[in-house]
Amino acid sequence: MKRISTLCSCSAYASAFIQSTNSFSLRTLTSHQMFYFKSSMKPLFPSSKTQQSFLRTVQSEPKIQVATLQKNTERENPLLHSDFFGVKSLVTIEDLYKARVHFGHTKGCRNELMKPYLFGCRLGTDIFDLDVTLQHLHRALNFLAHMAFRKAIILFIMKSHQHGHAVEKLAQECGEFAHTRAWGHGTFTNNKINPRELKGGIKLPDLCVFLSLQDTVQDRHLAIDECAKVGIATIGICDSNVNPSIITYPVPANDDSLQSIELFCSLFKKAVLLGKEKRLEIENSSQSVKTADSTE
Numbered sequence: 001m002k003r004i005s006t007l008c009s010c011s012a013y014a015s016a017f018i019q020s021t022n023s024f025s026l027r028t029l030t031s032h033q034m035f036y037f038k039s040s041m042k043p044l045f046p047s048s049k050t051q052q053s054f055l056r057t058v059q060s061e062p063k064i065q066v067a068t069l070q071k072n073t074e075r076e077n078p079l080l081h082s083d084f085f086g087v088k089s090l091v092t093i094e095d096l097y098k099a100r101v102h103f104g105h106t107k108g109c110r111n112e113l114m115k116p117y118l119f120g121c122r123l124g125t126d127i128f129d130l131d132v133t134l135q136h137l138h139r140a141l142n143f144l145a146h147m148a149f150r151k152a153i154i155l156f157i158m159k160s161h162q163h164g165h166a167v168e169k170l171a172q173e174c175g176e177f178a179h180t181r182a183w184g185h186g187t188f189t190n191n192k193i194n195p196r197e198l199k200g201g202i203k204l205p206d207l208c209v210f211l212s213l214q215d216t217v218q219d220r221h222l223a224i225d226e227c228a229k230v231g232i233a234t235i236g237i238c239d240s241n242v243n244p245s246i247i248t249y250p251v252p253a254n255d256d257s258l259q260s261i262e263l264f265c266s267l268f269k270k271a272v273l274l275g276k277e278k279r280l281e282i283e284n285s286s287q288s289v290k291t292a293d294s295t296e
Contacts, residue, residue, distance in 0.1 A: 079146075084145075098259070101253045102119075103254045104125060104239060104241075105125070106124050118240065136252060139249055140249040143207075145271040148273075152205075153205045154205060154209065156209045159183065174273055183221065188226035211261060212239070213242040213247070224247070233249075234249070236251065
């Protein structure tokens, strides 16, 4: 019983510590949390008498549910949760295979920086390793959901006459923005007044999602370099013939077939809506708590 009470007390202290710490990264938060769970009780209590007194007080109180404390902590800070929005359940390797995501370009068009993402070459065509693709896709969807949760401005970009309508429909259905036409040079960078604001008070996006990194058959999309210059985070579907080095969250996959584009549009839409729904849920619950407190 003493051991259980001690662990529960450590959990409560760790939760309070994390909430009061103005940390700058998820790794820092996790290290602090693991420290207080694994360390001895000596740093928390200056003397053995104080420790015994504290344990007697805890034993006299109702049992604290560790799972409840952890859930409350994750609710207040979603970064502590490995999959707060449940995006890992949205897609499987079988879904990627059926959508022909594993097909790359011919071996002669391969960019050497895409080698780590390839499983091999079949009949002169590069084949993506879908295990690696799934890991990168989960990270990208998780980041996209977090950005939507934080009320970020999200811009979907793809210059394609074939898939442009699908991308615009995706943006409209999830309440965000799309750009599927020719990119005006300096759209993000040609601003001398405020680097985060365009003329007329229009703000720059917080995240750009590229359904393809290509502007033409041989040229990279101009918006990719501009995002890197002004510090806008990016998610990009990277085929075997592109350079993924300056994409924040690259997803190695086929960006040409109709099936793959439809799959990615569906997944990005679901991730954005999950983030927004979770935000509304938390806002409504906090509002109901405030109303109950004011009534009392």
